Amino acid sequence: MANAREVRLRIRSVKNIAQVTRALQAVSASKVRKAVQAMMQTRPYATKAWQVLTHIASQPGRANLHPLLTPRSEFRNDLVLLITGDRGLAGAYNTNIVRFALQKFDNSPVPTSYITVGRKGRDMLLRRRKNVMAEFSNLPAAPSFGDVSAIGRLAVDEFLAGHVDRVFLVYTDYHNMVKQTPTLKQLLPLELASGEGRVVAFDAAKGAVATYIYEPGETEILDTIVPRFTALQVYQAIMESLASEHAARMVAMKNATDSATDLAGALQLEYNKARQQGITSEILDIVGGAEALA
Numbered sequence: 001m002a003n004a005r006e007v008r009l010r011i012r013s014v015k016n017i018a019q020v021t022r023a024l025q026a027v028s029a030s031k032v033r034k035a036v037q038a039m040m041q042t043r044p045y046a047t048k049a050w051q052v053l054t055h056i057a058s059q060p061g062r063a064n065l066h067p068l069l070t071p072r073s074e075f076r077n078d079l080v081l082l083i084t085g086d087r088g089l090a091g092a093y094n095t096n097i098v099r100f101a102l103q104k105f106d107n108s109p110v111p112t113s114y115i116t117v118g119r120k121g122r123d124m125l126l127r128r129r130k131n132v133m134a135e136f137s138n139l140p141a142a143p144s145f146g147d148v149s150a151i152g153r154l155a156v157d158e159f160l161a162g163h164v165d166r167v168f169l170v171y172t173d174y175h176n177m178v179k180q181t182p183t184l185k186q187l188l189p190l191e192l193a194s195g196e197g198r199v200v201a202f203d204a205a206k207g208a209v210a211t212y213i214y215e216p217g218e219t220e221i222l223d224t225i226v227p228r229f230t231a232l233q234v235y236q237a238i239m240e241s242l243a244s245e246h247a248a249r250m251v252a253m254k255n256a257t258d259s260a261t262d263l264a265g266a267l268q269l270e271y272n273k274a275r276q277q278g279i280t281s282e283i284l285d286i287v288g289g290a291e292a293l294a
Contacts, residue, residue, distance in 0.1 A: 094121065172245070
């Protein structure tokens, strides 16, 4: 019966784990709905902002319009904004995005520094002895633009100061509940070529590119909207990553609950066999004792 007792304890432990994972699944299901709703509300504005930025960058004399639109003659330093989660229990979500970033920049010919959003990405990069110049963690559950504007402002300041020549954004793009894709986007200087992972890319083939007329002044308007729209792309990437994280955690907890339920069933069958074997042994002992007395 010692074996049966051990199996019974394992069954109890597995069932307790299943209760925890089922609760986490319910919490993530609630959070992912709110995160997707918030993401979908900001996506049209972020999309239009990217169209405006791309359109401005396609104007004649791009290099003279704004420093953030001016490409550098050579690239000496790169900066990567890496967006991960603060917590685990989300399957391979954090590991996938960090591995994706390292695959893209480990063999880069120029030095690469990182700004991390989320503790998991920060810890993984520090363990690999990467240059993490800044980190942002413990963001609100539903961050506003003001909560994350400092991240985009830091990247813009580093670019304007000449400390870095290119700024890249690495995040997880949300498609649906079961598909989230690691995505790389060059944030600064603005690329005109359409690339994968951008919120939207301007398609010049659909028609002639009109020239903007600025009122009251070109410099004042561009100094305001270009940094703000650049920071908006960071904010939208954080919203996409947040929705992806909750979706990945919900799926991971559902898989964990299903696995725990299956394991508990297998252990219950093993326990029944051990218990039946113990009962049979006791009956045989009784019968043998009775035969000996007879």
